[in-house]
Amino acid sequence: MVVDHVSKRYRLYHERNDSIKVSIMRGGRARYEEFWALNDVSLDVTAGRTFGLIGENGSGKSTLLKCMARILRPDMGRIDVEGKVSALLELGAGFHPELSGRDNVYLNGSILGLSKRELDAKFDGIVEFAGLQRFIDTPVKNYSSGMYVRLGFSVAINVDPDVLLVDEVLAVGDEQFQRRCNEKFADLKSAGKTIVIVSHALESVRNLCDDVAWLDKGNIREIGNASTVVDNYVDEVHSERSQVTEEGGTRWGSGEGAIERVELVDYKQTPTSRVRTGDKITFRLHYNTQEPIPKPVFGMDLHRVDGIHVTGPNTRDADQVPDKIDGRGLVEFTIDRLLLLPGTYDVTTSLFDVNGLKIIDHHTRAFRFDVEAGDPREVAGVVSLGGRWDVDALNGR
Structure with a gap:
């Protein structure tokens, strides 16, 4: 995936309560200011790697992910994506609240490009991964936020995408579900899939991602090794x-x-x-x-x-x-x-x-x-056990 000098602009309108008379006198032109959610953003996501997007709220992370998913169109620049893309973005996106979980699996799956035959074959696996067997025929308007995410994530990964885009799934759901997510990410990574994750869960980003981009007010602040960029982000934003x-x-x-x-x-x-x-x-x-x-x-x-x-x-x-x-x-x-x-x-x-x-x-x-990171240069987990590896143990006996 290549993001090439991408900018995205929004219009912030003011004085929405103007009278009809004032609007007519103004010629129907509402007053607004331009807000650039993304400003000349460029980055390369190498196929088969896991890429993280971090930054404060309002930094442009979710906007960039939506541009990658082609939900939003950049005002400037271009994004080239190779292969099938699956995205889990906002909570409940692609779901109809009045429909059951079962119906929404087929609705959401069809939006992501799966045929009914493909969904029939994958249905049991989707429900099992989400852990919603008891509630699959319940209207999703009665689901908790965690149930929403579990079902949406399960559908998204069963599309068998080449590129998976995920926004804050690591912040919702119980510990067991988050563990299943991490295991699935590892499986996708082993299969050579490309994953882009937006998250405030910095430890998960550090452990899951190969590379990270730090966004700040719509601009790229830093791109590089996940552990290094996360450390610099923590140092800058949380120094006090x-x-x-x-x-x-x-x-x-x-x-x-x-x-x-x-x-x-x-x-x-x-x-x-x-x-x-x-x-x-x-x-x-x-x-x-x-x-x-x-x-x-x-x-x-x-x-x-x-x-x-x-x-x-x-x-x-x-x-x-x-x-x-x-x-x-x-x-x-x-x-x-x-x-x-x-x-x-x-x-x-x-x-x-x-x-x-x-x-x-x-x-x-x-x-x-x-x-x-210091000595040893391990980054995954909580503690270093201080152990010693011997890759030639059999010959040493």
């Missing part, structure tokens, strides 16, 4: 998130003391919110108490921003419980070799009694930090 989350997380506790500040320092003892896999890092928990607290326990919970709980170390499990603390102080948690893989992570802090019966201070999302 750690400061924001220090104020934004919820907090509760009995209040005799508090972990007032979380600090992350690198091996040079330099404060940072950005580290690499394999780095030596230290979390510093700065605390203050209003009165002496006997046998306190300090803890942290690390979550990836998509909600996956990574770990929850605390001083009690490490047999590091002081007799008491009083006033200001500092607790450090040092990791000699960080095994977290690239992503964005939240730190939740806790201060509680040794029996775990009294929460003195609990602060969700107290700090946020980013991990970039």
Whole structure:
């Protein structure tokens, strides 16, 4: 697929409530301003690769995908696509709300170019993948958003496309469905199919895509390796998130003391919110108490921003419980070799009694930090296991 200097313009009309008299006096010409959703966008999507489009809301991602699907026509430039294209764009696109799921499979499939005979042969597989056997004869107006996407995605992939265009399917649906989607993407990729994905799920984009384009206000900001572009996007757009989350997380506790500040320092003892896999890092928990607290326990919970709980170390499990603390102080948690893989992570802090019966201070999302690819240069998943491969193991025995 080649996108060659593509621009797309919209007209934003104003004063829609003008009277008929005013409209006639103006000669029927409504006042508007031009808005360029895409501005001279060029990119190549190599056949057989998975390509991601990322960017803030309103950056032009969905508009570009619709131009690729030939739903919208560019005002300037051209898009050349080879092979059969299947697209899953807006929620419920190609569905009639009053028709059943069964009828909509045939309606949507025919729109995508399948004959009734082909749909008859694929029908059971479509319904099984969507997991909607019980609801296939129910009008889709009664479907949840997740059910809509499951059915639409199942139809789209069963067209056996050469090019699959997907807009935010990774943001809807339960964990089981998302796992099936990822497995299907892998199957399509193995079969040499081309996939273009629009998503705000950056970890999924990083893991699924070979290449990524970052769009910013209708312009291409960067194109390149998926992990590199996602890292740069996070660095630019979310560089101040750690400061924001220090104020934004919820907090509760009995209040005799508090972990007032979380600090992350690198091996040079330099404060940072950005580290690499394999780095030596230290979390510093700065605390203050209003009165002496006997046998306190300090803890942290690390979550990836998509909600996956990574770990929850605390001083009690490490047999590091002081007799008491009083006033200001500092607790450090040092990791000699960080095994977290690239992503964005939240730190939740806790201060509680040794029996775990009294929460003195609990602060969700107290700090946020980013991990970039380092050593090892793995990017898929949550942690590096630090294992060792031997490709000549049989001969070595």
